[in-house]
Amino acid sequence: MGQWYQQQVVMQQQQWAAFAAYTKQQQALKPPKKQSSSSSSSSSSSSSSPARQCSQETPAVDAAAKAAARAAAAAAAAGAVTANFAEDAEEALLEAAASRPRKKRWDVEGAQRNQVGLYVATLNAKLGPGKAAVQPPAPFVSGGERRGGPAPEDAPPKLAGECWEDARGKVGLQLLGDLSAIRDRWTYPLQDESRRSFAGYLPGILPPEHCGAYFDRVREDTRWLQPTGSKGPIPRKTAWMVARDCTCTYRYGGLEVEPQIYPNWMTELMQVVMPACGLSRPQDMPNSCNLNLYEDGTNQVGWHSDDERLFQGRFRDCRIISLSLGARRRFELRVNWPDGSEQSLCDMMLGDGDMCTMEGMTQKHFQHRVGREVRVTGPRINLTWRWIAKHTPQCPISRCRF
Ligand SMILES: O=C(O)CCC(=O)C(=O)O
Numbered sequence: 431m432g433q434w435y436q437q438q439v440v441m442q443q444q445q446w447a448a449f450a451a452y453t454k455q456q457q458a459l460k461p462p463k464k465q466s467s468s469s470s471s472s473s474s475s476s477s478s479s480p481a482r483q484c485s486q487e488t489p490a491v492d493a494a495a496k497a498a499a500r501a502a503a504a505a506a507a508a509g510a511v512t513a514n515f516a517e518d519a520e521e522a523l524l525e526a527a528a529s530r531p532r533k534k535r536w537d538v539e540g541a542q543r544n545q546v547g548l549y550v551a552t553l554n555a556k557l558g559p560g561k562a563a564v565q566p567p568a569p570f571v572s573g574g575e576r577r578g579g580p581a582p583e584d585a586p587p588k589l590a591g592e593c594w595e596d597a598r599g600k601v602g603l604q605l606l607g608d609l610s611a612i613r614d615r616w617t618y619p620l621q622d623e624s625r626r627s628f629a630g631y632l633p634g635i636l637p638p639e640h641c642g643a644y645f646d647r648v649r650e651d652t653r654w655l656q657p658t659g660s661k662g663p664i665p666r667k668t669a670w671m672v673a674r675d676c677t678c679t680y681r682y683g684g685l686e687v688e689p690q691i692y693p694n695w696m697t698e699l700m701q702v703v704m705p706a707c708g709l710s711r712p713q714d715m716p717n718s719c720n721l722n723l724y725e726d727g728t729n730q731v732g733w734h735s736d737d738e739r740l741f742q743g744r745f746r747d748c749r750i751i752s753l754s755l756g757a758r759r760r761f762e763l764r765v766n767w768p769d770g771s772e773q774s775l776c777d778m779m780l781g782d783g784d785m786c787t788m789e790g791m792t793q794k795h796f797q798h799r800v801g802r803e804v805r806v807t808g809p810r811i812n813l814t815w816r817w818i819a820k821h822t823p824q825c826p827i828s829r830c831r832f
């Protein structure tokens with residue numbers, strides 16, 4: 431092992447030890463949770479003992495931190511993952527540790543174990559067969575919930591057999607990559623037939639010399655907003671655009687973004703990129719687009735699904751097509767309800783001019799994010815096209831009868 435890697439491993443281990451200590455301290459400081467009404471405990475919320483909660487929770491924090499530290503060290507030693515890996519694992523754990531109960535059966539330990547487990551599973555996949563040196567923490571089976579994620583008790587029942595959804599062939603779902611004339615340039619990093627969930631990747635659809643021009647145009651000719659949510663201004667700028675005659679606002683996570691009608695550059699850009707997804711006729715084009723501007727790696731979007739009512743993605747197949755311009759960022763997907771010991775995390779590095787899709791029931795079964803990557807210094811714009819399936823009652827299109 432080279433000296434550089436050894437230094438990295440030691441640094442990561444030190445970082446993790448400090449982090450574990452910090453997390454432990456935070457857990458101890460955490461205000462006591464309210465007892466649930468069904469609890470027989472006589473202690474009120476103000477008198478329940480933080481020390482007791484702490485002694486239950488810190489071993490899990492430690493175990494998860496150690497597992498992630500081993501994962502990060504092994505990855506660095508093997509040179510198998512990007513330098514951002516340790517940071518991502520740390521963030522995953524931080525996120526789990528910062529989670530707060532939403533439902534009675536929420537369990538911080540389970541959430542942490544599953545979070546870290548996802549990273550370890552990804553790492554092992556990257557290390558390759560026979561080199562999976564890292565043991566993931568035991569998966570958490572029930573009673574857990576991840577922040578923003580659905581509760582285990584909300585897991586949909588499986589159909590007869592091992593599948594959650596009808597097969598692609600049965601419902602006639604065609605993947606955009608298969609519709610494309612450049613089929614051989616598409617890959618599908620996420621292909622989960624049992625959940626009828628797919629994510630496709632098409633590198634470099636725009637030539638590099640055009641990407642910069644589009645980037646500047648989109649940046650300059652968009653009215654960017656930075657709405658404020660419950661935790662302050664969102665860590666990116668955003669815009670919501672819709673096709674002519676539509677007035678649907680986009681509501682998500684307590685935010686509401688007013689629509690801008692597709693400018694001419696948007697229609698032109700769609701004509702350039704949509705044929706790569708087999709969509710060439712104007713009537714086939716998506717009727718809405720969410721735009722994000724990430725000024726640098728500190729800007730991000732947290733775990734979420736694009737499962738708003740507008741798109742009906744929880745109930746029917748839903749296509750989402752994205753184009754990235756500017757700095758390369760990691761786009762990750764994770765499964766909502768892992769099956770038994772199944773650990774599923776999928777990531778794609780999205781660079782200048784790359785396209786990516788989410789198709790089928792992905793918004794029901796998976797969450798996605800672009801996490802913090804502090805080493806990224808350049809800006810990135812992402813355009814995420816969708817089809818509005820149910821317009822808001824106020825929108826004239828919802829009142830149209832064709
Ligand atoms: O920036 C990205 O690649 C993802 C954006 C996203 O998830 C969204 O706009 O809903």
Ligand SMILES: [Fe+2]
Nearest residue numbers: 734735736798
């Ligand atoms: Fe999204």
